[in-house]
Amino acid sequence: MVDVTELVDTDALASWLRTQGMDGEITEVTPLAGGTQNVVVRVVVDGRRLVLRRPPAHPRPNSDRTIAREITVLGALAGSDVPHPELVAGCTDTGVLGVVFYLMTDVDGLNPGEAVSPEQEASEQLRHGGALDMARAAARLGRLDPHAIGLGELQRPGSFLERQVPQWTKHLASYDEVPDYESGTLPDVDLVADWLEQHRPPDAAPGVVHGDLHLNNVMLHRTEPRVAAVIDWEMCTVGDPLLDLGWLMVTWPEEPIGMSAGPALSALGGLPTRAELVAAYADAGGRDTSRIDWYTALAGFKMGIVLEGTQARAAAGKAPAEMGRKLHEAAVGLLGLSGRIARGEWSIS
Known part of the structure; x- marks a missing residue:
């Protein structure tokens, strides 16, 4: 280390x-x-x-x-x-x-992936409300005009949704160039890619996308049911903000599991359901959620491929082997959940 x-x-x-x-x-x-x-x-x-x-x-x-x-x-x-x-x-x-x-x-709050406050531990209402506010934060982010706040440069030409599958399929293929990386171990990649392409929604007005929104990437207020700060903005871009809501869905600590985020908080129970998050997002002025299953499948596809990169780095000796194994397992879960959506075996609605 x-x-x-x-x-x-x-x-x-x-x-x-x-x-x-x-x-x-x-x-x-x-x-x-x-x-x-x-x-x-x-x-x-x-x-x-x-x-x-x-x-x-x-x-x-x-x-x-x-x-x-x-x-x-x-x-x-x-x-x-x-x-x-x-x-x-x-x-x-x-x-x-x-x-x-x-x-x-240094935000005065707690990362629910690492710790909870005594107040959060004692109050299911506080845990439920704080987690639910993540959906409202996503809605507020998606309402921002990226050009008005100086983020227009993050918008790439062309269709954001149309380039997702080709971009991430190519990214996954690039791992094959890493010495000692074992390819072909992620499930349902081709199935999900084909389904996403065949069911892709039309492009909407561009908005700000955090790109990695889940319970491990927020700080929750210690004593109030709200998000103190959304953190880790390295994957932020301009595109379709509904991808952030899909990201929440695929990482939410509720069966079926894609990747379970926020273990310290979720272990105590009392968190909102995925359906409650979708409703809160809509009530906060978010975008039309009728195609949330598609965005959830895309989130699992993209995030799984991103996390698999650490496994490739570990194979090359540039990341800890244990971390590579752990994130590979998460990637398998994410692609597996996306595969269930593509096969019609599970839906949020």
Whole structure:
């Protein structure tokens, strides 16, 4: 395991912070839980608790680009009604820490994948309400005009939905080039790909898509039934915001399981059902949810392929073997759930 202090040169960081008008002493650098794809650490600067986010010890080819995207997105969300960490400073100069990185506020909340507060543990209503607010947060995000807030550059030409299956099928095939990676172990890939293409909805007006919205990527308020912040914006794009709701569906800790997120919270029970989440999303002004099964199948297809990338990296010795195995199992579950939708064996409605 890499020592986090080797990934954050505090002298270089302090020098850069001075150029940003933050002339303070760094008194703490502490790794935070989560961050399987990137490094997340708490740094205390002149007594102020901040969070630094940077690529992993073995950066992927697009690592700096995705962190730079997060800097852009968090800056654009400032002043919106979407709960998010406040961007403090972003650095795209790789001469400082060797990679792109940024600092954000340390949100006063708990990640339900890691911990719950005493109040959440004692109150089913608090757990239910806080989890339900994720759907409302997704609806608020989807209502933003990406061009009005400066995110128009994230929109690629052409149809967002039309390019999904070809893009992710090609991405999965690229893993075959990794030495020692065993391909062909994900279920129902061809079945789901064909079904998605045959049942694709028409394109809707573009909106902001978080791209990885699930219980492990939020901070819930400790004592109030609401989301304190949506985190991990590295997959944010401009496209069809209903994909975020599909992402919630396929990762929700309710049978049938695709990938079960938020284990610390879900272990206590009392969470809303998928149907309740869909209703809350609609009630909060979200988009038409009549095709939510399709978006759920797409979410499982895409997320499964993304997670399988860690298995490929592990095969190449660039990620821990245990993490690769764990995420491969999650990918199998995700493709399996998408396969059930494609075969007509399960529906949210």
